[in-house]
Amino acid sequence: MTDATNGTTDMRSVRFRKEREAGWTRLEALVMKVERSGMTSLNFAEARDLASFYRQTVNSLSVAREISLDRALLAYLENLAARAYLVIYAPQARLTSVVARLFTQGIPQAVRRSGGVLLIGFGLMFMGALLGYFLYQQDSSWFYTFVPGELAATRTPAASPAMLERTLYGQDDTLMNSLASFASTLFSHNTQVAILVFSLGVFCTAPSFLLTFYNGTMLGAFFALFADKGLGYDAFAWLSIHGVTEISAICIACAGGVQLGLAVLMPGQMTRKDALRIRGRDATKLLILAAVMLLAAAILEGFFRQLVQSAELRLLIGWGIGGLWVAWLALAGRTPAEHSG
Template sequence: MSQTGPGGKNNGGKALLLRSAEFRKGREAGWRELDDMVGRVEARGVAALSAAEVSRLPLLYRAAVSSLAVARNIVLDRNLLLYLENLSLRAYLAVYGPRSGLLERLGGFFRQDWPGSVRGLRRHLAVAALAMLAGLAAGWLLVASDMSYFHMLVPEGLAGSRGPGSSAEDLRGALFAPWPGVIDTFVVFANSLFRHNAMVGILCFGLGFALGVPTLVLLIYNGMTLGAFLALHASRGLNVDFIAWLSIHGVTELLAVLLCAAAGLAVAEKILFPGELPRLENLARHGRPAAGVVAGAVLMFFFAGLLEGGFRQLINNTPGRYAFALLTAAGWFWYFSRVGKRTAPGKGGGHGY
């Protein structure tokens, strides 16, 4: 190819042989087949492929990826390079995308992941419980020393008609109010409680990102509110009844709050003390199980809302409420300490810390 000029004859009388064109010729059919399969997976999921195709997908994917690796070294056709990059990425996501069905995943979550993650949060749970207890003690002491603190600690909406001014009879009436009916309890009241509590829980978790300080503040504040109520009822000699009234749903609800807070604290810990991994990576690694804990806790709030809205006034006596509260406590304790524990090494996949 030394001659120049239009119409100049080539030395050997043959056209330029492009290695990249040859390379493409042999492999293009495989790429197009893969392209077609991946397109169907993207549109309708893995179910769109036949059994034979499902087993062929990884083979074609690996062939495409290796084509890409070769093409990067011998091909200068930009369209081909971009296409192979794109195809490899799409195929990679199709091959390594989530596969199991939603129900299957939910089953795995409740049988293993959730209780496992909760067990991994024991230390954080203890810290959260301590913070809440500290708030409770502070609230109790403050209100016991001076009843006027009650209105400072308890928001208007939560206090309702209860306060330092209410008599023992008023308070007793609130504790043993008659059951207002299905719609008002299970629908209206339970729902508003659920939404409020779930919001508090998710906030506890989300604010863990701010190094956990707002989470702790929220816990202490909630503890103080509780302490204020306890002090009020204690001053009227109603504490046994009040704790029964509270614990029928409180066992579930407070546990869920503590779980959310513990998850938030775990996130905060991973930001503050990243350990061996880079901060972001460490956060990503431990943030996922923590978020799972919160998702489970939101469900607990749903139960708690039903218990608080409906069942609390259905069981209208103190011993019955205590029995029910003990039952739920034992249930949660069994669930979180026993369920999903690995039976043999290497079997199952608890996603604890």
């Protein structure tokens, strides 16, 4: 009895396959073509056939399940239907289009949604800089508290104005090598700070706050050193050419960390897991932006800052590039709702 039943099932499977196999074969060929070359490789007739044979295959699969055909045929149809579904309905974006969409829409929109945490990041840096500046004015020994020795090098309160001016405009090879080493050290330091202020933000935001604030005090003390020697304008221009981009990157990384911290501290009606997942999307985009800005700052720091010897031109380049960052982030990828607003 069992053998007879199996024989009947096999015959039904053979007949069922024979009646419909041409359509499955055609669908499989179209799916393979899309998997290999993308949906744009199909002409109109092929795209129409893809949709038509996909529907037929899904119907065949439904019927095959109802009449209990052999498992091998069911597995084949399930696999074919799943592959066809993916090529028809899944996003067909290439890596280049995904990256382009990230920079033309994703990152600018994430920045505009993160106004509050960005204000916190920039505010902490600014307040730290003010504290570092005024404490140095009260007592220059605070410089050694805020500025690490490897960053300060010969730039200390004991240095003469002439020596400090040479570090801003010097052209001799020894000094240029020293400046290149300083630039490399400063970039490495700021990159580490950016990574830390982002990654530590999940721990209730406090570490991100402290690191950003401390980096501000270091900046303020460093500027106060030059201002105290009558070189404030020159130092401001020297820092601007790369600092507008680099310091902004640290503040943006801090904002990303704060996003994560707020998801832990104030998840609202969501679970902390869901809040981290949702806020983490914008936080990750802010980190990518900070990384891109640090890379741009490295180029400015490694080349333009020492090649450009005019304070005015340094200011123009630094703040001009800062204006381009603002224009991109403020205007790119605006939605209809943003335009109407």
